[in-house]
Amino acid sequence: MNIPQSSFPRVIVIGGGFGGIALAKKLCKKDVQVVLLDKHNYHTFQPLLYQVSTGGLEPDSIAYPIRKVLQGYPNFYFRLAEVLRINPDIRTIQTNIGEINYDYLVVATGSETNFFGNTSIEENSMAMKSIPQSLNLRSLILENFEQALLTDDLHERDSLMNFVIVGGGPTGVELAGALAEIKKGILPKDYPDLDTRRAQINLVQGGDRILPAMSEVASRKAERFLEKLGVNVWKNIRVEAYDGKFVKTNTDTSFEAATLVWAAGVKAICIEGLDAKEFLCRGNRLRVNEFHQVEGFAEIFAVGDVAQMESEEFPNGHPMMAQPAIQQGQNLGENLVRIIENKPLKPFIYRDKGSMATIGRNKAVVDLKKFKFQGVFAWYVWMFIHLYFLIGFRNRVVVFINWVYNYIKFDREARLIIRPFKKQHQVSRKQPVE
């Protein structure tokens, strides 16, 4: 891997997501050698992936070169690599570019889509956890409309314009809202020779309310916003099978749809060597103590989606979102410095900054600790917060301009089929996790 041994202790960080980057930033001016590994050479701002899928933003605006994040720190090394195995006994990790030893290891691998073992859904549905996946979905949506134009079979045409989104969390809600806006604002202009009013956007939620992690008023309001936009919200329904055409549920309701987006669950990405049952909680998360240490190892830590720090307030760990990952990365970064300097550690305390979701133009819901609000102001807050947390000045400016443009013009210009999806995935949609 060609990383020189130095006199400083070596911290290996697996993953350049919110947690890994926040952690590395805390370490880069300290007397440690940091080796950051990621299978991409960029950080992905996952909360905006749905805007890439719906043509509102260009993919490059929500990606940021990891090398640039920590440019100019001489003890910092980035390697584009996939980690294959952790060997805790001898303190090394094996990767596709070789083996390397560590003094401290931070697992910040994040999460991937969880199909809960349902192969029919895994093989035929679309996921939206990475930029390539989001681009595939963007291509497929547009390819469907192009294809709908060509058929005289009304049945098939409806199916091509029928979108089923499974999962009523923020991803599902935001995607459903964006699709509804496309249906309203763009399809009639782009496809005047197609009756796009027949396009259907269905949001299917297993529980009895959408956005279950938010307040009840947020759920209620979000549902009303979605319905205003024309989204069909289905509650208390679980999707059980999908063959690429027919969506079977646990009730009498079923759908015929050429597109099913699965946003109904994530699981942590675990690595061989640290995947024994004793370490793992529900959803493959690694159980960690208040210092992010993986149970049983003083020198292995986990932050972000992959870490489950159980407490009275969070019996199942913190929510798998950007905020906990960032705060955990920062806390662990400071603690690693304390370890090296032989100072006492500070346990992690999560500061809940609230949560939010946007449904569409002028429509968002925000839950803060003391205030809960919905509507136009919430939408501005949502945009401001997302711009603030986006990495990179250029990205912020470009995203801002796209938003202003889309707002004024009721438009989304990135509706481009750069890499057609159907052609490349004619047999199965199952993709390597990208």
Next chain:
Amino acid sequence: MNIPQSSFPRVIVIGGGFGGIALAKKLCKKDVQVVLLDKHNYHTFQPLLYQVSTGGLEPDSIAYPIRKVLQGYPNFYFRLAEVLRINPDIRTIQTNIGEINYDYLVVATGSETNFFGNTSIEENSMAMKSIPQSLNLRSLILENFEQALLTDDLHERDSLMNFVIVGGGPTGVELAGALAEIKKGILPKDYPDLDTRRAQINLVQGGDRILPAMSEVASRKAERFLEKLGVNVWKNIRVEAYDGKFVKTNTDTSFEAATLVWAAGVKAICIEGLDAKEFLCRGNRLRVNEFHQVEGFAEIFAVGDVAQMESEEFPNGHPMMAQPAIQQGQNLGENLVRIIENKPLKPFIYRDKGSMATIGRNKAVVDLKKFKFQGVFAWYVWMFIHLYFLIGFRNRVVVFINWVYNYIKFDREARLIIRPFKKQHQVSRKQPVE
């Protein structure tokens, strides 16, 4: 294909490049039915592809949805389709989405990379004529540097950092200049643990000057600019073979390079049924008369790269560039209206607006009819002209902001490996023309 028969004559336009779009715009308010076919759902601004390859621009900024160009014109139809065959006798064309008849047919298929039958080069080199191809090149360049970090074999490392660009036209010159700027401004910061001074950018030109279509002073100045940037300019050398590692030329000079970009020729994209030798000139161009009519057919026309209109001033047809395509498209559009209105046709007269190429920051060469100038002012003119001809207000703003940002910060932030190239093309780099 589901296009209704109307009482208006039907004009089918194959290709949504500069020529096809310019033509369609002239027709869209007239009493004709226009069917525009393209294998992409977007128009590509080809002159800026090299900036996508080198991370300076996001691909979506130089693409524009074709459906949006002509939104709101009821007699206009776009179909995402590949044309398989033209049947001039029965006035129909066959496509992958069905057959359709025409009253008038405009071939505006443009051009593709010409490897002149050299399979070793075709299989192992990179081309840069479409957005997917440019993204592949972007990925490969970045993957090479990531890989160069990993090897202890100095020979291999040099080869990974050795770039050979074949062809001294605008594409080759602009790409070489951009790579040289990356070498200077970005590599040392991104790869502090790699001796990136050893990276080599070689521009290989068969003739005795680069930019042969421009004035001699432009050629001379461009060469000096490139040398200032550290590009090795090789003249009077022809590349004869490339196996993915070793570049063989017709002289004693050879290169060991993991990347060869082939920008040494284009050929028109011809379609079965209109590909008989009697119609074709050098480089597969269709011979047309001064009204763009393909020889022998009153109702088949060709514009842009695919058309060869021979005249005293242009014995081999007009240059295969955006300007002739746009002007020809406009002229033909007006002539088609005249045909339908039974008015006399106006022959095409090309107004040479000059040509230009940029080499790098503050460095461009411009040949106008009466003035030829080089340097900073030429660079501003180059930028202004390219922004002006870029389609779409949002694209212009985003490109402008990227340019300002890159200029001030000496940066190019789109250095992202979104779809790794090597992994997907381990055996051969030969790609379907995308």
